[in-house]
Amino acid sequence: MSSFLSYLISGISLGSVYAIIALGYTMVYGIAKMLNFAHGDIIMVGAYMAYVTFTGLGLPPIAAIAVATVGCTVLGVLIEAIAYKPLRGASSLNVLITAIGVSYFLQNSALLVFGADSKTFTSLVNIPSVSIMDGAVIISGVTIASIVTCIIVMVVLTLFINKTKAGQAMLAVSEDTGAATLMGISVNRTIAITFAIGSALAGIAGVLLCSAYPTLSSQTGAMPGIKAFTAAVFGGIGSIPGAMIGGMVMGVVENLSKAYISSQLSDAIVFALLIIILLVKPTGLMGKKIQEKV
Numbered sequence: 001m002s003s004f005l006s007y008l009i010s011g012i013s014l015g016s017v018y019a020i021i022a023l024g025y026t027m028v029y030g031i032a033k034m035l036n037f038a039h040g041d042i043i044m045v046g047a048y049m050a051y052v053t054f055t056g057l058g059l060p061p062i063a064a065i066a067v068a069t070v071g072c073t074v075l076g077v078l079i080e081a082i083a084y085k086p087l088r089g090a091s092s093l094n095v096l097i098t099a100i101g102v103s104y105f106l107q108n109s110a111l112l113v114f115g116a117d118s119k120t121f122t123s124l125v126n127i128p129s130v131s132i133m134d135g136a137v138i139i140s141g142v143t144i145a146s147i148v149t150c151i152i153v154m155v156v157l158t159l160f161i162n163k164t165k166a167g168q169a170m171l172a173v174s175e176d177t178g179a180a181t182l183m184g185i186s187v188n189r190t191i192a193i194t195f196a197i198g199s200a201l202a203g204i205a206g207v208l209l210c211s212a213y214p215t216l217s218s219q220t221g222a223m224p225g226i227k228a229f230t231a232a233v234f235g236g237i238g239s240i241p242g243a244m245i246g247g248m249v250m251g252v253v254e255n256l257s258k259a260y261i262s263s264q265l266s267d268a269i270v271f272a273l274l275i276i277i278l279l280v281k282p283t284g285l286m287g288k289k290i291q292e293k294v
Contacts, residue, residue, distance in 0.1 A: 002136035007259045008252060013143035013212065015251020016150035020205040021228030022235070022243035023157065024198030030238035031174045031194045034092070037099040038079060039202055040225015041106035046072040046203030047210045047220055048110060051121055061124035068203040076199020077192055084195075085188065110218035118217040121210035142212045149208065153201060154244050161240070166193055174238070227254075227270070234274050236284030245285060249273075 021043060028036045046068040054064035083102050087095050127141030161167035169190045172180040177187055202221075209224055210216050227250060235246025250270055257266035277285065 002133055003259075005133070006137045007255050009137070009139055009143060011252035011255030012248060013146045013251070014255060015231075015248035016146040017205050017208050017212070017247075018224065018228045018231045018250050019150050019244040019247025020153055020201050020208070021224060022232040022247045023153065023240060024201045025229050025232040026235075026237055026239060026243040027170075027194050027198050029232070031170050032084075032191045034084065034095045035099065035229070036084075036195075036198070037096070037225070037229075038102040038106060039198065040221035040223075040228070041103050041110075042072050042075060042079075042199050042202040042221070043206040043209065043224060044110060044216075044218065044221035045075060045106060046206035047121065047216050048114060049203070050124060050207050050210070051119060051216055054124060055119075055122060061126060064124055065204070065207050068207050069200050070203075072203030072206070073196045073200040076195040076202070079199075080192055080195040085191075088188075107218045107222075114218070116218070118215050121214040121216045123211040123214065124207055125211050140212075142208065146208045146212065149204065150244065150247075153204075154240070157197070157240060166190070170194060227267075230271065230274055233284055234277060236286040239284070239286040242284055242286035 021039070024039050024042075025036065028034060028039070049071045050064040050068040053059050053067045054061060059067075079102055083098050084095065087098060123142060125142045125145045127144050129141055130139045130144065131137065132139065161170060169180070169185045170193070172183065172185055173187055173190045180190075181187055205224075205228075206221065210220065228247065231246035231250040232243050233246070234250060235242025235244070253273055254266050254270050257269045261269065
């Protein structure tokens, strides 16, 4: 029982990181109607920023987290302005190819700057571990930080979208870009804000991910990015609660599969579950079916 609970809590922790990353995917798709496949590599860039700030410059952990968050925010806005904004009216295929190009650009830039050798990432989370069930289960500080951060991000993001003018503008643009423009909403500014928020979340996720799994390389964000995108689709792409639920389910299924079935087959099991869910509910768990006018 204690081992199962330990695996379950670890899975929720991993799922929390996936959920934070998935929120960036689902926000950009919901508002800009594009898949930013460079999002996973922004996670890697954020982790390197934190690594340089903390390990290289010796600044406090809070400074490293702030640098990663702010740096990724600026990077996300620049990527949107330089790579995606000129393609606003282009086909989805052109945008997709550009996103893949940006992803490879970030990966190879990291290779040039930091080299191919993996770096050991020192955890920036200084929360003490907690033991339950008379010490049979130990919950690490990183696990606590990941779960709490995910909940806070979810609540703040929901309040931001529902209670602020910028959030209402996002909802309007996601519903009808043309009508939002006629109402005086700046679509370009709204999309830039969306990229800024999503990239900031990627920076936070990068710190949490590498604090839990302390190996950093140019490929660090690749697989977590794919799994987070899968979590967004699983929960319903475009749905913020769906991204959180999808991330949690992905993390738990992956961890329990590694523990009780096979560590080699865990990824296959996760993606097989996605296929089954989409066969039953093509829009994802919380996705809405969109009626297209003819």
